[in-house]
Amino acid sequence: MWERRGGHVDVTEPGRAPSSAGAADFLARFDGDLEAAIAALRAAAGTGTPATTAPIPTPRRPARPRSGRALIDVTDLRKTYTVGRQKIQALDGVSLTIDEGEFVALVGASGSGKSTLLQLIGGLDKPSAGRIVVDGADIGRMRDAKLSTFRNSTIGFVFQFFYLQPFLQLVTNTEVPGMFAGTKRGPRREHALSLIDEVGLTERAKHRPREMSGGQMQRAAIARALLNRPKLLLADEPTGNLDSVTGATIMDLFEQIRDESGTTVVMVTHDEEMAARADRTIRLRDGLIVPQEVPA
Ligand SMILES: Nc1ncnc2c1ncn2[C@@H]1O[C@H](COP(=O)(O)OP(=O)(O)O)[C@@H](O)[C@H]1O
Ligand SMILES: [Mg+2]
Numbered sequence: 001m002w003e004r005r006g007g008h009v010d011v012t013e014p015g016r017a018p019s020s021a022g023a024a025d026f027l028a029r030f031d032g033d034l035e036a037a038i039a040a041l042r043a044a045a046g047t048g049t050p051a052t053t054a055p056i057p058t059p060r061r062p063a064r065p066r067s068g069r070a071l072i073d074v075t076d077l078r079k080t081y082t083v084g085r086q087k088i089q090a091l092d093g094v095s096l097t098i099d100e101g102e103f104v105a106l107v108g109a110s111g112s113g114k115s116t117l118l119q120l121i122g123g124l125d126k127p128s129a130g131r132i133v134v135d136g137a138d139i140g141r142m143r144d145a146k147l148s149t150f151r152n153s154t155i156g157f158v159f160q161f162f163y164l165q166p167f168l169q170l171v172t173n174t175e176v177p178g179m180f181a182g183t184k185r186g187p188r189r190e191h192a193l194s195l196i197d198e199v200g201l202t203e204r205a206k207h208r209p210r211e212m213s214g215g216q217m218q219r220a221a222i223a224r225a226l227l228n229r230p231k232l233l234l235a236d237e238p239t240g241n242l243d244s245v246t247g248a249t250i251m252d253l254f255e256q257i258r259d260e261s262g263t264t265v266v267m268v269t270h271d272e273e274m275a276a277r278a279d280r281t282i283r284l285r286d287g288l289i290v291p292q293e294v295p296a
Pocket of ligand 2: 114115116
């Protein structure tokens with residue numbers, strides 16, 4: 001699957017890692033669109049959701065004031081999947097607004113439409129009906145080439161299974177989105193190393209994913225997602241493969257990212273403990289948003 005070929009593009013350092021041809025070939029198949037490649041891997045791997053554990057109550061901090069500047073504006077969004085003769089209404093008319101600098105948790109039972117909503121907001125799939133505006137752009141109507149550029153520059157993605165390239169060192173894994181954004185090699189590497197430092201992995205910069213723990217791999221995936229300085233970070237079950245202590249450190253990191261760069265974070269989770277760390281929770285049930293109970 002990752003076979004070597006002659007005349008490979010070296011995506012690591014000169015004279016190193018001949019197997020890097022695998023990465024170049026793989027990404028070339030997706031025309032350099034990392035997110036499309038990840039979506040394909042994700043589909044191939046399936047997206048099994050682990051059994052829900054009993055929620056541990058976490059005290060909620062006082063609500064942070066919202067910025068009032070919408071980064072995401074979704075109106076009457078619908079998504080129907082057709083499987084054979086069966087139609088599955090994954091989203092059945094969802095409207096929501098998420099502000100710049102908000103950290104939002106999307107929660108709901110398995111099959112409630114969380115991943116579908118996140119993928120549509122991230123422009124990884126097209127809606128059946130409705131409107132999705134992200135950073136002023138009507139992404140549901142954008143052409144694929146433009147959408148791919150938009151995604152690369154505006155959105156970072158983090159997934160449950162990390163999707164790091166096993167044959168690349170952490171620093172090179174982190175640099176991948178910059179390779180297609182036209183960033184020069186020197187500054188790209190420098191920025192990757194500073195992000196690796198920010199996520200606390202400096203000692204691991206030259207390591208490959210298999211030498212790292214799950215929490216470290218997720219940190220690395222987050223560093224990679226931040227490389228193009230996205231305004232929006234989308235995370236689908238980012239703690240789904242981590243224990244709750246490690247999961248909490250990932251929540252610390254999301255808070256840090258929000259606070260230091262004003263990045264908007266939208267995280268899908270079915271873990272109430274993790275969701276409680278967000279500024280706001282949006283609940284989905286059967287493809288619809290559950291109305292919030294208004295405190296008296
Ligand atoms: N690619 C797909 N093809 C067909 N049905 C799908 C696809 N993706 C999701 N679904 C269905 O849509 C519904 C919502 O799925 P999903 O958004 O993955 O939910 P969640 O992330 O909340 O578990 C489920 O019934 C699921 O089986
Ligand atoms: Mg899901």
